[in-house]
Amino acid sequence: MEDFISSLPDGLLFHIISLLPFESAIQTIFLSTRWRFLWNLxxxxxxxxxxxxxxxxxxxxxxxxxxxxxxxxxxxxxxxxxxxxxxxxxxxxxxxxxxxxxxxxxxxxxxxxxxxxxxxxxxxxxxxxxxxxxxxxxxxxxxxxxxxxxxxxxxxxxxxxxxxxxxxxxxxxxxxxxxxxxxxxxxxxxxxxxxxxxxxxxxxxxxxxxxxxxxxxxxxxxxxxxxxxxxxxxxxxxxxxxxxxxxxxxxxxxxxxxLCKWTFEIDHNSYVMPNATKCSKQVRRCTKLQHLKVVKLEGFDNQDNEILLIERLRDIIAIEPLILSTSDGICLRNFIRVPSLDSHHPKVSHSLVSQEMYSYKFVQVKHNNQLCPKHGHMISS
Structure with missing residues (x-):
């Protein structure tokens, strides 16, 4: 059956639609491309x-x-x-x-x-x-x-x-x-x-x-x-x-x-400066992050940089947060600090601020919904 109505001028089609209840008028978008075009004009x-x-x-x-x-x-x-x-x-x-x-x-x-x-x-x-x-x-x-x-x-x-x-x-x-x-x-x-x-x-x-x-x-x-x-x-x-x-x-x-990259880039040279201890004391006097519960690290080139950043964060965080790491944005690893005397875990790094020795291990996260809060704080490299 030939469609004569769709070829009518826009003004006449608008008049026809205006006579219909809204619930019926909106259904005209399914009649043809011409009617859909009319609604999106x-x-x-x-x-x-x-x-x-x-x-x-x-x-x-x-x-x-x-x-x-x-x-x-x-x-x-x-x-x-x-x-x-x-x-x-x-x-x-x-x-x-x-x-x-x-x-x-x-x-x-x-x-x-x-x-x-x-x-x-x-x-x-x-x-x-x-x-x-x-x-x-x-x-x-x-x-x-x-x-x-x-x-x-x-x-x-x-x-x-x-x-x-x-x-x-x-x-x-x-x-x-x-x-x-x-x-x-x-x-x-x-x-x-x-x-x-x-x-x-x-x-x-x-x-x-x-x-x-x-x-x-x-x-x-x-x-x-x-x-x-x-x-x-x-x-x-x-x-x-x-x-x-x-x-x-x-x-x-x-x-x-x-936070992404430049705002927190690690300056390795600063750790050998004569006033490094003074700077560390100043950091400890600053207001700490009181509500930080989750940290997600993403896009780091290597594991050492992740660990260095985590050590810096511990100096400005009031409570111990859950730290997650991912290299592909999908698979998460839980970042855990363990005593350095534990021989079961290799020593990965040490704190350059406190000079205390720590070891770390990564634990694969299987169920993301069991981690914690709906949103995590993210730091991307």
């Missing part, structure tokens, strides 16, 4: 970069999941000569904003300031549907042309709890200010970022991947989950050990902690 608009905030707010405010003529989850906004914004409304109050990428080889550098859920800034704004909608915001490829418009738009999302910033080339300096609700912040792959200022006393999750910037936290966050993946090293040549102090204060109470 993006809304397209044109304007200037100054129009971006109002365009996105209007797109969100007009969204109605149960109205087939207003349930478009995709939005494309063309601005300027080459600017393009792709927006997607995802389930669970998530908004994805992807901007057209600038020349990654030679981007224009810029500074970016974001103020979130600030009641003082919102006092002059009347509530709109968009201010009650977005709780998770993913920003990808924001550049010097779009950063100001994005800041203006984000300031109206008063219920925003999770902010993810990804792949912003040219971004050199960033400041994030949240008085109330920001709980989670993720910054990935912004290769030019050198300075990061964060003011958010309720922040619980902070995930960072990229060259390590000059980190300026205004509060010592009570983080539950922290990740610092700076295996490319620092973002500036004048980095000193004291520049890492504020970071240590923010992660000291973390329940889930992931």
């Amino acid at each position: 993006p809304l397209v608009q044109h304007g200037t970069k100054e129009d971006v905030p109002s365009a996105v707010s209007g797109f969100i405010a007009n969204f109605d999941e149960h109205n087939p003529t207003r349930n478009t989850r995709r939005f494309r906004f063309h601005f300027g000569e080459y600017g393009l914004l792709s927006a997607i409304l995802a389930p669970n109050n998530k908004l994805h904003l992807h901007f057209s990428a600038e020349n990654m080889q030679n981007p224009t550098h810029f500074s970016w300031q974001i103020e979130l859920n600030n009641p003082q800034n919102l006092s002059d704004h009347q509530p709109t549907p968009c201010t009650f909608f977005v709780k998770t915001l993913n920003l990808t490829s924001v550049n010097h042309l779009s950063s100001e418009a994005v800041s203006c738009m984000v300031s109206k999302f008063v219920l925003l709890e999770n902010l993810n910033i990804i792949g912003c080339h040219g971004l050199e300096s960033m400041s994030i200010d949240s008085d109330t609700k920001l709980l989670s912040l993720t910054i990935f792959d912004c290769p030019h970022l050198k300075s990061l200022h964060i003011r958010s006393y309720k922040l619980r999750t902070f995930l960072y991947r990229g060259k390590f910037p000059w980190f300026l936290p205004e509060f010592h966050f009570n983080l539950g989950n922290a990740m610092l993946d700076s295996r490319q090293g620092p973002a500036f040549n004048t980095f000193k050990i004291c520049d890492f102090d504020r970071v240590l204060l923010t992660i000291k109470n973390s329940e889930i902690l992931t």
Whole structure:
């Protein structure tokens, strides 16, 4: 039987769908590719970069999941000569904003300031549907042309709890200010970022991947989950050990902690320095990790480096944690310290801080669910 309905104009098809109950209307996506295309058809608009905030707010405010003529989850906004914004409304109050990428080889550098859920800034704004909608915001490829418009738009999302910033080339300096609700912040792959200022006393999750910037936290966050993946090293040549102090204060109470490579690389030469004993005493006076229960070591080149790192960790951990090691990310080995007088286990290494001799052995873990907590602290090499 020939399908005459699917060849009708979009407007007429939308009218047909609008006459059906939502439960029946949604089933039309199974009729043909034409109907599926109709449900996924993006809304397209044109304007200037100054129009971006109002365009996105209007797109969100007009969204109605149960109205087939207003349930478009995709939005494309063309601005300027080459600017393009792709927006997607995802389930669970998530908004994805992807901007057209600038020349990654030679981007224009810029500074970016974001103020979130600030009641003082919102006092002059009347509530709109968009201010009650977005709780998770993913920003990808924001550049010097779009950063100001994005800041203006984000300031109206008063219920925003999770902010993810990804792949912003040219971004050199960033400041994030949240008085109330920001709980989670993720910054990935912004290769030019050198300075990061964060003011958010309720922040619980902070995930960072990229060259390590000059980190300026205004509060010592009570983080539950922290990740610092700076295996490319620092973002500036004048980095000193004291520049890492504020970071240590923010992660000291973390329940889930992931550190990758550069942030903990072992300097073998430091162990033969004349002031090594003095440095060890200073380490013991520092605040220890009070809540660290599990350590997972992953990706180390050799067993000796694993042992050296474990010995360093024992000086800053308040309680004896469960230590797991894996070379392939799948098979786990339990790392156990045994008395050096035990002849059944070969002596592998010795503590360079305390000069006490220890032996170690690895025990293969057969059932991961019997180990302990749901998440372990991870240190990757």
